[in-house]
Amino acid sequence: MFDGNQLNSIGFRFVMDNIELLTPYGEELARHPHFYGQDEKNALKDEQRNIAELMDEVGKDPDGINELMRLLMPIKDIRRSVESLNLRTLTEVELFEIKRFLLQLELIAPKMRGIGEKLNGIDIKAMPKALDLTDPDGTRSPSFYVSDRLSEKLGRIRRERREVDDRMKKDGATDELMACRTQLAAQEEEENARVRADMCDSLKAYRDDMMSNIRSIGRLDFALGKARLALKYNAVIPNVGGERFVIEDMTNPRFSSMLREKGRSFVPVSLELSRGSVVVTGANMGGKSIAIKTLALNTMLAMCGFAVFAGNAEIPMLDDVFILSEDREDAMSGLSSFGGEMKAFDDMLRGTEGKRNVLVLLDEFARGTNPHEGAAIVRAAATLFNNRGSYAVIATHFDGVAKLAIRHYQVAGLRNADVGVLRSKIGSGGADMLAEFMDYGLYEVDPSEEPPRDAVTIIHALGVCDEFTELIDIET
Amino acid sequence: MIYEYMNGIKTLSVIGMCKNAGKTTVLNVLIEECEKHDEILGLTSIGRDGERSDLVTNTKKPEIFVGRGTVIATAEGLLKQGDISMEILSSTGQSTPMGEIIIVRAMSAGYVQLGGASITEHQQLIRDELLGFGCDRVFIDGAISRKSLGTPALCDGVILSSGASYDPNIAVTVGDTAYFARLFSLPVYSGEASVMRYTAVRDGELTGANELNELIPVLREGVKVLIVRGAVTDSTASALRNIGKLLKNTLIVAEDASRLLLKPVMFEKLLGFTRGVSVLKGTRLAAVTVNPFSAYGTHYNKYEFKERVEEALRMAEVDVPVMDVKYV
Structure with missing residues (x-):
């Protein structure tokens, strides 16, 4: 699974930051999205159906959804109070929060009629009997007061207290009246606490129902957030749990937004995986890393019950997803970047031994060592995943890896660019100029195709200083 | 009472x-x-x-x-x-x-x-x-x-x-x-101000700047009012004092009283080299x-x-x- 740094780098965090949630319960689910494992196919399908229903509903009845969202917004986190019902007497503020929650349920429950029946695991029910306990006068007002109705004694103390207050107002605060007032205040507090203890005792019976409503609200909020996100980005619900692993026309909102700021746009990528190693080769700066990260993002999203940013997607159930890229943090381990990479690879291999349903993404694996041994290491990795029959995608520059690939993809890069024109514009625009000539498309090619040689052309296009580039030309 | x-x-x-x-x-x-x-x-x-x-x-x-x-x-x-x-x-x-x-x-x-x-x-x-x-x-x-x-x-x-x-x-x-x-x-000054840190008002015309230096050409021509958004501290007052000659006929306007974080002696100095101090609110x-x-x-x-x-x-x-x- 990914660490925080990796979740950020593949754009997962970006998506989580863009999902709009209305309740603390939904927010909590989004903080640690659940990864639906191999044996949770049905649960994942349920979640997908919920999102599809809600997407549909947003289209059919936008006003109704807006109204539902408005009603979810005031929901606060009352779990601590609800859980404490078994342990102690709640304060007036805590009972106020519970009453507000129960009042809100009265408003939300009717809005769930119709749509609620179509949603799995989301059942929001009004709890009028529990509400009556917190609102014995039946006013349904949004405030909380320990009513006189609940205790004759409380009513009597309060009447006496009121008389003393009135006398103090008229005659001034004599010591005798102050003493009397203090005593009555203490008596009232005592009786108030007793009444609240009774109330909490009766509320205990509704504790499980309240918690179940809370879970439903969280699930609804999260699913609605996912549905609205999917509509905003034109995302599709992937077909999960089959044998095929193919995602067409993938995008990545984080990179799209970064490119948009530069006036460029994201070129969608399509990949089909088979069991074994898929190898991606291609020009430097051609978008191999981006393609790998975009695949990582969309696979993770699919496994967490989200719609994916793609035109079409079929993804098998997976136990886990791993990525090894330069974003890994080794600073703490004291290992060199090569050492850290091998250690992480080892951890991953041991952790997934015997598991076929994992996806491993290697971005420029073994880049830190010499090309001769590096190529051998990556070839070994490719063979290993072929043997294991798990899903692997390996982006590399090294020679001789692609021929081991089950499938070979190549970034077109500068292959179709007019290098003459490109060279004539050398140094005029650096990376931005290069982007104009670069074809970021990913194409399936024969495993016998070797990685393209355009590093030198790219150095020229970047306008690196002549003293250096002239020497390169002599060398090559 | x-x-x-x-x-x-x-x-x-x-x-x-x-x-x-x-x-x-x-x-x-x-x-x-x-x-x-x-x-x-x-x-x-x-x-x-x-x-x-x-x-x-x-x-x-x-x-x-x-x-x-x-x-x-x-x-x-x-x-x-x-x-x-x-x-x-x-x-x-x-x-x-x-x-x-x-x-x-x-x-x-x-x-x-x-x-x-x-x-x-x-x-x-x-x-x-x-x-x-x-x-x-x-x-x-x-x-x-x-x-x-x-x-x-x-x-x-x-x-x-x-x-x-x-x-x-x-x-x-x-x-x-x-x-x-x-x-x-x-006293309250009731006039327009820009959103910038400083606004010079000359013949009803506003010139805004976030740095005092940028306003010096305008101040040289003599402005009736200089509005200062945010805190007016001792160092703000010192900066104004450095160009005190230009501010002899200028009213200094702070956003409100709470923004005047001046020692009394600096406030007196500010009054001395300007036309006075007012507030927007x-x-x-x-x-x-x-x-x-x-x-x-x-x-x-x-x-x-x-x-x-x-x-x-x-x-x-x-x-x-x-x-x-x-x-x-």
Whole structure:
């Protein structure tokens, strides 16, 4: 699974930051999205159906959804109070929060009629009997007061207290009246606490129902957030749990937004995986890393019950997803970047031994060592995943890896660019100029195709200083 | 007696120049007076106050005593320290070290502990919520700080509480009291300003800049008004003084009195090399209260203190009543 740094780098965090949630319960689910494992196919399908229903509903009845969202917004986190019902007497503020929650349920429950029946695991029910306990006068007002109705004694103390207050107002605060007032205040507090203890005792019976409503609200909020996100980005619900692993026309909102700021746009990528190693080769700066990260993002999203940013997607159930890229943090381990990479690879291999349903993404694996041994290491990795029959995608520059690939993809890069024109514009625009000539498309090619040689052309296009580039030309 | 000065003030902040200035006494009298006039009051504070015993100096402090019907915004953790019977009206979602700020209605008379928000925007929301619960008037227990004068953005009237606890030297206390009173009484400039740090106004034409230097060409031609957004500190004043020759006929305008964080001597200098100082948003200073009792033992003579403050205010041309806290 990914660490925080990796979740950020593949754009997962970006998506989580863009999902709009209305309740603390939904927010909590989004903080640690659940990864639906191999044996949770049905649960994942349920979640997908919920999102599809809600997407549909947003289209059919936008006003109704807006109204539902408005009603979810005031929901606060009352779990601590609800859980404490078994342990102690709640304060007036805590009972106020519970009453507000129960009042809100009265408003939300009717809005769930119709749509609620179509949603799995989301059942929001009004709890009028529990509400009556917190609102014995039946006013349904949004405030909380320990009513006189609940205790004759409380009513009597309060009447006496009121008389003393009135006398103090008229005659001034004599010591005798102050003493009397203090005593009555203490008596009232005592009786108030007793009444609240009774109330909490009766509320205990509704504790499980309240918690179940809370879970439903969280699930609804999260699913609605996912549905609205999917509509905003034109995302599709992937077909999960089959044998095929193919995602067409993938995008990545984080990179799209970064490119948009530069006036460029994201070129969608399509990949089909088979069991074994898929190898991606291609020009430097051609978008191999981006393609790998975009695949990582969309696979993770699919496994967490989200719609994916793609035109079409079929993804098998997976136990886990791993990525090894330069974003890994080794600073703490004291290992060199090569050492850290091998250690992480080892951890991953041991952790997934015997598991076929994992996806491993290697971005420029073994880049830190010499090309001769590096190529051998990556070839070994490719063979290993072929043997294991798990899903692997390996982006590399090294020679001789692609021929081991089950499938070979190549970034077109500068292959179709007019290098003459490109060279004539050398140094005029650096990376931005290069982007104009670069074809970021990913194409399936024969495993016998070797990685393209355009590093030198790219150095020229970047306008690196002549003293250096002239020497390169002599060398090559 | 103090009630008569409350006319037209919907939100009042009582600001103490130091701890034990008698702020709470003033609030209690105000509360009592307003209740006699059947007003529904809203109460809150900036930061924590109303404590039984002052945490810093450990002197016994009077607490705030409210009547039935008063609406109070305070931190949840301070609710149980009071003894009113209460109806919970709202949980504001704004948190303080003492818990979330809760709005309650007093269903009996009794003591309350006030603790409020420390961010101006939050204070404004709470004030608005209190007014929304039908309060005729909102009192804010003001911040205690030598540097800041609370937030005129929040209220339309201020009572300044001064006391012997401010400084053992009566001359210092009197001087600073008059200075703060004077800041609250600055004239209001009613003209447009840009959103920039500095706005020069010349023949009705605005030129905005975030750096003073950028404005020098305009200032050279002579401007009637220079508006300064944000804090006006001693270093701001020094920067202005460096180009003092250009500002001889210029009125300096701050956003409001709380933005003038100047030592009195720097304020005097600023007045000396400019045409004067005004504010964009004024606050009505309703009264100054004085407390001759010091928490540190260096009490003042009560007649002398009151008379000297009155005299200093007269000299500063600030026309507000001065009252001893015992007789407000």
